[in-house]
Amino acid sequence: MTERTPSDHRSILFVCLGNICRSPMAEGVMTHLATEAGDAHRWTIDSAGTGSWHEGERADPRARETAARNGVELTSRARQAGPEDFSSFDLILAMDRSNLDDLARVQAEAGADATATLRLFREYDPEAEGADGDGRDVPDPYFGVADGFDEVYEMVRRTCQRILEVEAPS
Ligand code: 4NP
Numbered sequence: 666m667t668e669r670t671p672s673d674h675r676s677i678l679f680v681c682l683g684n685i686c687r688s689p690m691a692e693g694v695m696t697h698l699a700t701e702a703g704d705a706h707r708w709t710i711d712s713a714g715t716g717s718w719h720e721g722e723r724a725d726p727r728a729r730e731t732a733a734r735n736g737v738e739l740t741s742r743a744r745q746a747g748p749e750d751f752s753s754f755d756l757i758l759a760m761d762r763s764n765l766d767d768l769a770r771v772q773a774e775a776g777a778d779a780t781a782t783l784r785l786f787r788e789y790d791p792e793a794e795g796a797d798g799d800g801r802d803v804p805d806p807y808f809g810v811a812d813g814f815d816e817v818y819e820m821v822r823r824t825c826q827r828i829l830e831v832e833a834p835s
Contacts, residue, residue, distance in 0.1 A: 684714030713746035751779035761802035
């Protein structure tokens with residue numbers, strides 16, 4: 666069993682479907698912002714997918730290119746989220762409502778020490794306050810056009826900035 670992190674530390678897991686587009690961007694941007702703030706040692710930041718198709722793969726080249734253009738390196742390798750993540754992370758953030766539903770099922774399989782808080786990523790998006798429906802999702806850019814990655818990048822950047830402010834360890 667993984668030890669829960671002490672209170673001067675915060676652990677956060679970003680989860681999308683494939684773990685090659687949206688959640689690696691969130692992991693990379695959050696790590697970048699925490700590092701820039703001189704605060705990286707106080708955070709554990711990771712990402713995973715609800716599916717396992719891309720296990721072991723690096724982020725999609727389009728996601729890496731978009732992040733790199735903004736000075737952010739994506740180093741993740743895809744993995745599938747599992748029940749154990751609910752006992753090792755403080756906060757698990759789903760990139761869309763479908764991911765949230767899938768994660769709620771994984772959470773239900775987890776044991777009594779599964780104390781992670783599960784929420785939607787865009788609950789922290791300052792431009793999505795009061796949003797409903799699609800407005801609560803980070804759109805999946807995988808099957809879309811190239812500039813879908815730029816839109817996701819901007820959304821992820823402002824949302825991670827807010828997360829860093831409101832979820833910082835005390
Ligand atoms: P992600 O995007 O969930 O943001 O990583 C996707 C990546 C791969 C697939 C779907 C979405 N796929 O079907 O393989």
